[in-house]
Amino acid sequence: MEGLSTRQLKVGREIQRDLAEIIRSKGMAAFDGALLTVSEVRISPDLSIAKVYVSIFPSAKQQKVLELLEGEKKKLRGELGRLVSKQLRIVPELDFYLDTTLDYAEHIDELLKK
Numbered sequence: 001m002e003g004l005s006t007r008q009l010k011v012g013r014e015i016q017r018d019l020a021e022i023i024r025s026k027g028m029a030a031f032d033g034a035l036l037t038v039s040e041v042r043i044s045p046d047l048s049i050a051k052v053y054v055s056i057f058p059s060a061k062q063q064k065v066l067e068l069l070e071g072e073k074k075k076l077r078g079e080l081g082r083l084v085s086k087q088l089r090i091v092p093e094l095d096f097y098l099d100t101t102l103d104y105a106e107h108i109d110e111l112l113k114k
Contacts, residue, residue, distance in 0.1 A: 008043045011088065015050050016041040018083045019094075022076060031068055034061040039099040043092060050092040053099040062098055069096045 004012075020038040028035060040053040054069070056062045069076070073094050081091040 004042075005045070008045065008047070011047055012041040012043045012050070014084065014087065015043065015052075015080065015092070018080055019052060019076065022079050022083075031056075031065050032061055034058065034065045036065060037099075039101070047088065048090060048092055049095060051095050051097055053097050055099040055101070066096060066098060 016038050019041070023031075023036055023038065035057040037055045037057075038052060039055050042051040042053075043049070054065075056065045073096070077091055077094050080094070084091060
């Protein structure tokens with residue numbers, strides 16, 4: 001997290017919290033029955049772009065859920081805008097990325113069992 005300003009960190013955490021709530025309110029059915037977690041949000045220095053890292057379980061549905069998120073990007077940004085309009089002048093563009101740390105940990109766990 002080096003090089004990120006306090007403002008970037010605060011805005012990132014706020015967006016993470018709000019997006020997690022928006023996604024939770026839609027329910028698992030909206031995402032093909034997958035469990036979706038917003039694990040991190042990194043915001044650009046000018047606060048215009050938010051890189052949203054999500055972990056998806058089961059991992060077999062990752063690609064499908066990422067496609068669903070991409071399709072819902074405008075709606076999610078609109079809902080986020082209503083929540084952060086008091087704190088932010090502009091609502092950042094949302095870019096979704098897969099957080100693979102759980103897959104990595106699972107892989108390490110499997111290797112250790114051998």
